[in-house]
Amino acid sequence: MTNMKRRTLLKGTLAASAVGMAIGTGLLTPRIVLAAWPKDSFDAKTVDAALNGLFGSSTLEGNDKIKIKVPDIAENGAVVPVSVEVEMTGVESISILAEKNATPLTSSYTLGSNTDPFVATRIKLGKTSSVIAVVKAGGKLYSAGKEVKVTIGGCGG
């Protein structure tokens, strides 16, 4: 591991310290980490197709125990900070989708049984979009989302 990567690792572990994993930061891509890389889901063009690929279902139940933190307006659409914290037990995975992206699935985290369900990462947004956190817990899918605006900027008071 080079020094530069070490810096990225530090950044990644800080951002996702509760989970202690660096998948979402780009350091370790899910391709390396996961034995079965869900290529079809990451290439899927719609939220439903991505979810069907990952979970075999796209039926979501809204849940206010999922706290998704994203800016209201992105400062830089290329790196939009997102964090998801879940106040539930038995969380198996957390996935983050950007509805209007050409390929909505940005990342998916499979959690170990004793893991604190919290992830933080940065995603790319091409345009104004809902950002959706999908949580799998007890075999069911729950979700929460928030709109992030991407604007051309300028003209401020």
Place this chain on the structure above:
Amino acid sequence: MTISRREFLQMLAIASAAGINLSGCESGTDSTTAAAGVKPGKGPGDLYELPAFGNVSVLHYTDCHAQLLPIYFREPNINLGVGSMAGNAPHLVGEALLKAYGIAPGSAEAHAFTYLDFEAASRRFGKVGGFAHLSTLVKRIRAQRPGALLLDGGDTWQGSATSLWTNAQDMVDAQLLLGVDIMTAHWEMTYGADRVREIVENDFKDRIDFVAQNIVDSEWNEQVFKPYVIRSINGVPTAIIGQAFPYTPIANPRHMISEWSFGIRDERMQEMVDKARSEGAQVVILLSHNGMDVDLKMATRVTGIDAIMGGHTHDGVPAPVVVSNAGGKTLVTNAGSNGKFLGVLDLDVKNGKVSDYRYRLLPVFSNLLPADTEMAGYIDKVRAPYQDKLSEKLAVTDDLLYRRGNFNGTFDQVICDGLMEVTGAQIAFSPGFRWGVSVLPGETITMDQLMTQTAITYPNVTLNNMNGTRIKEILEDVADNLFNQDPYYQQGGDMVRVGGLKYSIDPTAEIGNRISDMEYDGAPLDANKDYLVAGWASVQETPAGDTGRPIWDVVAEYLRDKKTLKSTILNEPKIKGMDGNPGFAPI
């Protein structure tokens, strides 16, 4: 006609005898709250004789935009509120505003708070603001209120030629001389992160606290500045939390502050309030550059703030809005712009809690407040090296020139006309800034005045070909920043000013559907055809189509060439669906 101080007082007396509430700050009907309503003014007297009240006082000015000298500043005749904001402060203009606050038509305060009869009232009441006059007022109010703090809401370092040419030093020294205690920021950031740090760490050291809870290092998420300070006012621990303009990296060039991230950060705000309270603060005041609609929403979500003293949207709001939230009540104020006003908040703190308050937003009438000698001397000195450039006479205007309003002001029109004439562009865009002075009919526009409309650190004019589709996208995007029904998605500027292009706008529609009827040269705008478009103030680090010429250079050339501006015809869009809106008073 210019009235004397004596005549002015007589007028106040008459207004008062007529039952007009000159305190102008009834706080609504809810008097059961801890922060109870303001009592009407006592009657005739000096506008600036405010009986002291309570034991904690805070003075507040904001968005002075580096106007060291007295100026004219016309308030808007169009300041639309949509959705839940429709018809509510600060979206009230003209007579609707006077009625809502019980201000007598024709009075000095009516002139300060509205555009009504602007030219005649300006000649009658004279100029407003100016740091020498503001300084006199601050000293007077402070003498009545020992221990009072002076808060500066930001947008202080930008907006004049001398602030630009001295790299903000003229304003920094003026703040120190004025006795500012605490400030937050927005346009300050356009001098770049290094310059901001330099001033905060050197000039302001042990003298002015620079507070901003919502600026964090974009890599580590660590606080860049102090989030708040706790000061003891007459023995009462008072926390002042800072909130910089949340969308600085979007509305202004991000590359100038690339390592800092902003945002609204409600949760962090709540943490800071709770932390300050746990450290013993009995009063929590938020010094905010959110803009008033954002402040009003934040006040419903964050608990434990006694008062939000706000700016950014340049709303001169005579009385606080009292917002209820899960923790009690929060007062929300907004103190106008360009040095026109000083907000005075008096709190009576008993048993560790605010039990009552008074608030006044005092207009700074330069003719009624003698210039402070020391400040006046300082201003003369700091301007002297630039006097020749500043006083250059560019052109006489036959019409009133102003900027403020949701759509084109006449000064913007001059800028757009100049851009098109000098560059040969078919269409011109000029940003919807809310700063810049007004020029009365018959006055000669000076370079100094032109710079109040244009002095920024990224002033270059751009020239680009854009097709009709792209032009519509831009208009839709900016309109959504202004008229989104959720204030957290607004940025606080006004609509981009447009030359050459005609359009209609429905502020109540959703993004993508607000703009219609776009026309160029009598024909519908062609979605696929290219048009040559001039603009300025690009937030890109290397703007497309950069001509290398600053905007003031182009407009000055236009004005020198014209010599007299005979008639400035406003290219306002057709505004749909706003009839009856109290923020809408088309001229």
